Amino acid sequence: xxxxxxxxxxxxxxxxxxxxxxxxxxxxxxxxxxxxxxxxxxxxxxxxxxxxxxxxxxxxxxxxxxxxxxxxxxxxxxxxxxxxxxxxxxxxxxxxxxxxxxxxxxxxxxxxxxxxxxxxxxxxxxxxxxxxxxxxxxxxxxxxxxxxxxxxxxxxxxxxxxxxxxxxxxxxxxxxxxxxxxxxxxxxxxxxxxxxxxxxxxxxxxxxxxxxxxxxxxxxxxxxxxxxxxxxxxxxxxxxxxxxxxxxxxxxxxxxxxxxxxxxxxxxxxxxxxxxxxxxxxxxxxxxxxxxxxxxxxxxxxxxxxxxxxxxxxxxxxxxxxxxxxxxxxxxxxxxxxxxxxxxxxxxxxxxxxxxxxxxxxxxxxxxxxxxxxxxxxxxxxxxxxxxxx
Amino acid sequence: xxxxxxxxxxxxxxxxxxxxxxxxxxxxxxxxxxxxxxxxxxxxxxxxxxxxxxxxxxxxxxxx
Numbered sequence: 315x316x317x318x319x320x321x322x323x324x325x326x327x328x329x330x331x332x333x334x335x336x337x338x339x340x341x342x343x344x345x346x347x348x349x350x351x352x353x354x355x356x357x358x359x360x361x362x363x364x365x366x367x368x369x370x371x372x373x374x375x376x377x378x379x380x381x382x383x384x385x386x387x388x389x390x391x392x393x394x395x396x397x398x399x400x401x402x403x404x405x406x407x408x409x410x411x412x413x414x415x416x417x418x419x420x421x422x423x424x425x426x427x428x429x430x431x432x433x434x435x436x437x438x439x440x441x442x443x444x445x446x447x448x449x450x451x452x453x454x455x456x457x458x459x460x461x462x463x464x465x466x467x468x469x470x471x472x473x474x475x476x477x478x479x480x481x482x483x484x485x486x487x488x489x490x491x492x493x494x495x496x497x498x499x500x501x502x503x504x505x506x507x508x509x510x511x512x513x514x515x516x517x518x519x520x521x522x523x524x525x526x527x528x529x530x531x532x533x534x535x536x537x538x539x540x541x542x543x544x545x546x547x548x549x550x551x552x553x554x555x556x557x558x559x560x561x562x563x564x565x566x567x568x569x570x571x572x573x574x575x576x577x578x579x580x581x582x583x584x585x586x587x588x589x590x591x592x593x594x595x596x597x598x599x600x601x602x603x604x605x606x607x608x609x610x611x612x613x614x615x616x617x618x619x620x621x622x623x624x625x626x627x628x629x630x631x632x633x634x635x636x637x638x639x640x641x642x643x644x645x646x647x648x649x650x651x652x653x654x655x656x657x658x659x660x661x662x663x664x665x666x667x668x669x670x671x672x673x674x675x676x677x678x679x680x681x682x683x684x685x686x687x688x689x690x691x692x693x694x695x696x697x698x699x700x701x702x703x704x
Numbered sequence: 705x706x707x708x709x710x711x712x713x714x715x716x717x718x719x720x721x722x723x724x725x726x727x728x729x730x731x732x733x734x735x736x737x738x739x740x741x742x743x744x745x746x747x748x749x750x751x752x753x754x755x756x757x758x759x760x761x762x763x764x765x766x767x768x
Binding site: 369 | 712713715716718722723734735756761
């Protein structure tokens with residue numbers, strides 16, 4: 315029985331959160347499992363170990379996926395924080411409207427909206443990419459999907475950001491975000507079918523609840539998860555798309571020459587810069603992982619971005635290469651809790667990448683501003699100083 | 705080896721079809737069909753790739 319080695323890093327340190335990759339490399343070389351006493355946490359750093367944890371819900375429970383007791387309490391009864399067999403039904407209810415087959419009808423509309431937005435931005439010659447694209451686009455798509463209108467639409471960004479932030483440890487960011495996450499929770503508990511646009515997926519979920527097809531009270535939970543999970547992460551991804559193609563003009567040229575690389579390009583964006591830093595699990599029994607023993611009841615933090623750059627799994631992992639097609643990246647998680655919204659995320663991101671590939675010859679980036687955030691890693695501002703139309 | 709599909713878990717993401725197009729496909733309704741469940745040789749490699757890329761771990765290989 316070998317115990318994991320320890321590190322005195324604070325995984326939620328502001329500077330580390332803004333640029334975590336040097337720390338990830340250090341931790342990953344130290345071990346597949348590293349104890350962080352400052353965070354009362356064992357972090358999992360290597361690709362195979364993270365996949366193993368995600369694929370084994372009996373040993374690695376999701377009941378404490380968050381890093382403070384308040385959020386774990388609040389998430390009880392959701393598919394996110396439950397284990398099989400309870401999880402199975404909750405997940406089916408959540409994902410029914412999000413599977414690729416359910417979303418097929420949305421592709422045309424999403425492609426058109428992405429193309430129109432990108433065309434408008436390219437025509438301006440320079441733009442701030444976070445507010446005008448990375449935030450504007452998924453907010454509109456998710457609002458349409460759920461059937462939001464009125465004042466609720468204006469709250470989506472702050473609600474979505476807070477819902478992710480409060481999954482972190484009880485630091486200042488979490489404390490400041492709890493009241494805002496509470497507004498979202500309150501609204502989701504009181505929303506009714508009539509509040510949502512007829513014909514929307516959100517309205518359909520309430521209709522399903524009224525018919526008794528899904529358990530009473532689950533419609534609000536589902537809306538909550540769509541908003542909590544589908545906003546901040548997609549915003550991060552779209553910001554990363556613009557930033558990475560701006561930084562790597564040769565990759566944009568490759569994509570323009572071979573537009574069939576769009577899905578591979580998105581997989582590589584997700585691998586290279588994971589939208590989610592860290593995700594939690596708890597050991598249900600003492601377990602051997604990557605050669606060391608973790609005690610039962612230990613809080614784990616899966617370092618998604620560290621696994622995605624593990625040289626044991628990916629060649630030249632620190633190189634951004636859109637021809638790599640890393641379909642097994644960890645950014646959507648894996649296994650029974652694998653991201654339920656990945657079909658929608660891909661529709662949105664592929665539409666944006668495709669529009670950029672057709673309409674943009676080159677992007678010149680100005681300042682990239684990131685702010686420390688507990689769970690999601692995204693840009694706050696990203697100036698495109700000059701965009702040359704194709 | 706035999707390809708086993710956990711049907712309730714399958715959400716039709718379709719990555720398996722890309723990895724092993726001769727062994728499985730999504731039908732017009734987006735339901736996964738295993739066309740050649742018993743695999744060996746080169747097919748086994750493709751089947752293993754399909755199992756590997758399933759984002760929700762709905763596929764596995766079992767001794768036939």
